[in-house]
Amino acid sequence: MGTIYFTFEPREDLKQPLFSEFPQVDFLFDTKLDVEKLAQAEILVTYGEDLKEQHLQYADKLQWIFVASAGIEKMPAEAIAKRNIIVSNVRGIHKKPMTESILAHILALKRVLPFIYEQQQKKEWNKKARPTELNGSTALIIGPGAIGGEIGRILQAFDVHTIGCNRSGNEAPYMDETYKLDDLKQHLPKADIVISILPSTKETKHLLTREHFEKMKNSAIFMNFGRGDVVDTDTLIKVLQDKLIEHAVLDVYELEPLPSDSLLWDLDNVTLSPHFSSHSSRYVERSLDIFKPSLKKWLNGERDLENKMDILRGY
Amino acid sequence: MGTIYFTFEPREDLKQPLFSEFPQVDFLFDTKLDVEKLAQAEILVTYGEDLKEQHLQYADKLQWIFVASAGIEKMPAEAIAKRNIIVSNVRGIHKKPMTESILAHILALKRVLPFIYEQQQKKEWNKKARPTELNGSTALIIGPGAIGGEIGRILQAFDVHTIGCNRSGNEAPYMDETYKLDDLKQHLPKADIVISILPSTKETKHLLTREHFEKMKNSAIFMNFGRGDVVDTDTLIKVLQDKLIEHAVLDVYELEPLPSDSLLWDLDNVTLSPHFSSHSSRYVERSLDIFKPSLKKWLNGERDLENKMDILRGY
Structure with missing residues (x-):
């Protein structure tokens, strides 16, 4: 068995059980990708942004890349496919x-949490807001895979x-x-909440046009927690400026980090989350929980790893 | 049949179905309690704060008070009981x-929404926060009645x-x-989240002492959505100043509105909601949905109304 090379450092209490x-x-840990270490690696464990x-x-020895992330857009897909390197990820993590992030944002808007926080900052007792309710509404989930199913549940x-x-x-x-x-x-006209969790592929790029937003209710909340390029940024800005919908909650953007001169920052009918809606203090622990059973299989010579991906299709 | 006197004005589209x-x-509507109108009323429909x-x-003619609210602390309980006036409320509404408010607050804290809002105000792309997760945690609900059951569900x-x-x-x-x-x-030591939804009674007044908070985890979130007097305000302030727990979310207070010189306003480990966690743009509609079946019973001579209360016990 060759070497497993991590391009990030798990906490000590998570490393010990691996050993x-x-x-x-043989485990190698680093906080960046080093080509000398890569040369020794049979398995690379990466967040997918460094390779x-x-x-x-x-x-030369690399046979399996375990991506501790869902997105693989930054990986050299064709070169990996050509080398027949197996890629698996932490789908489901x-x-x-x-x-929980999506529900936090929806409920915060319905139950006027931004208003509550604002009044508290001003030290003002003020009930002059109109909380609404989530129950009884309709949500449209675009791309209901593992994440969409959990949101639906x-x-x-x-x-x-x-x-x-x-x-x-x-x-x-x-x-x-x-x-x-x-x-x-x-x-779209039926939905009070429209949630995109589509990955970035050729088919999904700029899939949502102004016409889609025109079909939505004026009171609709649009949430993008998939990938930013599902809608052209200028189109989205115009939609929000024209108040075609009530509010957008964005976690992903065409350009990340969102440029400081983006007009999105100036709008008051949008919530901007810096692409970390799936972050969690339990993230690495969970990644290793997915990695370890696959590694056991690998060591037994099995290659039907969990969450094996088609790197060329992108999921 | 005598007169039904509302001391608030439902929207026109909610009044028409009543007629x-x-x-x-005979329906009478007002925006305050007027004794001349009260004198004609067989049934009084009130939020419970004016009588x-x-x-x-x-x-003289009053036989039934329908309270479109859960709390009846401000009502003259003994005088009502002496007159054998039936009291029912909108329990369950x-x-x-x-x-939804309670989950909004919990998820907002776990998924760092206050941080996200703050960064957005500063127009800064900043991921330097540590979102945590709700799943897998333990919640202790003090007073699990109809509301507690829904929270538990x-x-x-x-x-x-x-x-x-x-x-x-x-x-x-x-x-x-x-x-x-x-x-x-x-x-208490088992709970990550402690939620009080206790009503205000002789038994619940100052039921939670400093010792209770000492038993809680340091990382615990305490939420009071019942009545403010379940904990003495000075005790609570001291608990938060001493950081015995991580955060409190308060919707109710011993004194409401919360006085502008309360030390609670100065703490950064508390969320202060101005006692409107159950407010909803659908509130009056829902109250009438509870009132109407009871009124039908009343008109048939039945007196076993839904949500009939023991005004002396307070629930």
């Missing part, structure tokens, strides 16, 4: 923290009617109705 | 909006372990464990 559970393995195409020439617990839109239109878990993405426009 | 469903009834003992001498959907403490210690819906209020202290 004791896998005594036959570039030019590094692969040094990675985000579903609970991300669902929780929304249903809040008595929200859930509509899913996916490529096939096939039934999806925790969706009361599911339709084809091609028919998205005709279902 | 058409109950053509035999004073001295008014009752004019209320608060459970959904209040549960939603918390369980988030994979939270729920512990209830009530007077009897009898099993309560959506509580994984239930204990007697007398044994509260020994269960």
Whole structure:
């Protein structure tokens, strides 16, 4: 068995169990990608943002890349595919923290938390806001995979009617109705909340146009927790300036970090989260919980790892 | 049939159905309590804050008070009981909006929404916060009635372990464990979130002492959405100054409005909501949905109205 090279440092209390559970393995840890270490690695464990195409020439022994993240857009997909390197990720790891973030934002808006915080800052007792309720509303989830299912499950617990839109239109878990993405426009008028969790692919880039927002209710909340390029930034800004919808909650952007001169910063009908809705103090622990069973399989010669991805398709 | 006197004005679209469903009834609406109108009323519909003992001498015909609120502390209980006036309220109406408020606050803290809002105000892209997760934690609900059950139901959907403490210690819906209020202290150390929804009674006044907060985890969130006098304000301030717990979320206070010189305003480990966690733009609509079936019963001579209360016991 060769070396496992981590391009990040887990906490000591998370590293020790690795050593004791896998005594036959050499572990290397770093806080950046070093080509000399990469040259020794059979397995690379990375957040997926450091590996570039030019590094692969040094990675002679590399057979498996474990990406402790969901997005792999920054990885040299074609070069990896050409080398037949297996890629797996931590799909599913985000579903609970991300669902909690999404619900936090929805409930905060419905129950006027920004108003409450503002009054508290001013030390003012002020009830002059109109809290509304989530229960009884309708949510449309664009791209209901593992994360969408978890969002649907929780929304249903809040008595929200859930509509899913996916490529096939096939039934999806925790969706009361599911339709084809091609028919998205005709279902948008029903939704009080529209949540995109689409990944970035050729098909999803700029999938949402101004016309989609025109179909939404004036009172709709639009949430983008997938990838920023599902809607052109200028289109989105114009939609919000024109108040076609009531509010947007964005965690992802076409350009990240969001440039400091972006007009998005100037709008008051948007919440801007810096692409960390799935962050969690329990993240590395959870990644290792997914990595370890796969590593056991790997050491047994099995190659049907959990969350194996098609790097060229992007998911 | 006599007159029904509302000391508030429902919206026109909510009043019209009353007229058409109950053509035999005379309705009077006002925005305050007027003794001349009260003198004609067989039924009084009030938020419960306007009726004073001295008014009752004019209320010769009064037989039923429908309180469109949960709290009746400001009502002249003994005088009402002496006159054998039936009192019913809108118990249950608060459970959904209040549960949504409570979850909004919990999730906002776990998913660092105050930090996100602050960075956005500064127009700064900043990920330097540590979001945590709700799932997997333990919540202790003090006083798990209708509202507590709804909170428990939603918390369980988030994979939270729920512990209830009530007077009897009898099993309560959506509580994984239930204990007697007398044994509260020994269960506090288990909880990540402690939620009081106790009403104000002789038994609950200042029920929580500094010792209770000493038993809680340092990382605990304490939420008071019941009544403010469950803990002495100075004790609570000291607890927060001494950082015995991580954060408090308060919707209720011993003195309301919270005095502008209260030290609570100066603390940064507390969220202060101005006693409107159950407010909702759908509130009056919902109150009338509870009132109308009872009114039908009343007109049929039935007196076993929904949510009939024991005004002397206070619930």
